[in-house]
Amino acid sequence: MITFFTSGNWIHSEKVEPTNHPILFWYLAIIGFLLLWFRFLQCFVRYRVTGQKMHVQNGFKYSLAITTNVTSVLWTTFYPQSTTAKYVYIGSNIASCLASYCWDTYYDWGLLRSRDKGKWLLRPKIMYPSYFYYWGLVTNFFMRIAWTATFTKPYLPAFLQDPNTFILFLSVVEIIRRAQWSIIRLESENVNNFERYRNILQIPELDDDLPIQQIATGASKKA
Incomplete structure (x- = not known):
């Protein structure tokens, strides 16, 4: 792969079009769908375990990504000449991107809170x-x-x-x-x-001079 790019052969190589390689296209489409589907299910598993509604919202985000995946296949494979299919794909992709961006910002990065x-x-x-x-x-x-x-x-x-x-x-x-x-x-x-994911925010410093029993009970060295 390194030689392929450093030699410049990639500039003159034949482009791999999914329409010319249906096996490759369906492989990419199915793998992409399964990755999103398993992540979608994981969100509801997390909700069942933690009871946090944020995981349901995360599941909604992945449902939009799955919709984008499906509409992409419909447009490029079954209805390539359809303007409606094209705009449905664009609309679903925009919705998915906005949902993912909001999730990145508020939940993954914890911003917009100060x-x-x-x-x-x-x-x-x-x-x-x-x-x-x-x-x-x-x-x-x-x-x-x-x-x-x-x-x-x-x-x-x-x-x-x-x-x-x-x-x-x-x-x-x-x-x-x-x-x-x-x-x-x-x-x-x-x-x-x-x-x-953690029960405590910071792990307390371990005092090697204290017996194990005192460390377990939280007793101080002076006590």
Whole structure:
């Protein structure tokens, strides 16, 4: 793979069109659907265990993603000439992106929870500089809707007109988005514990000089 890209062969290689490779198309469609379906079911398992309604909302978010997956297949495979199918796909994709963006912002990152000076629209506890979160709010939105560039290709720069370059561009954008999401997501869970994965927020320091019995009962060294 490294040689394929570094040698420049990818520029002149034949584009793999799903319509020309039906097995590849259905493989990608089915795998994409199953991943979303299992995640959808997991949300309701989490709701049954925790009783938190946020997991039902998360399930709704994944139901929109599943709808996008299905409408994409219907449009590109069964109704490629249908304007209605095209706009149904676009509408479902927009709804899915907006739901995912709102979930990223409020639940995964824990933002929009503070009105304090210097932390407006952020949250009371943050580990990174404030501007990093504002940068994430803006860039995450635009990277979420990067797929819309597929409908504006004639207006894109010349180097993005090549199909392989365009796919590579969208892939890099998604990698950057997910990396940025992971950084803030881990930080948010570490300082806030919104989803209650831990019983305590911070693990107390262990005093090696205390007997095990005193540590277990919470007795202090002075006591």
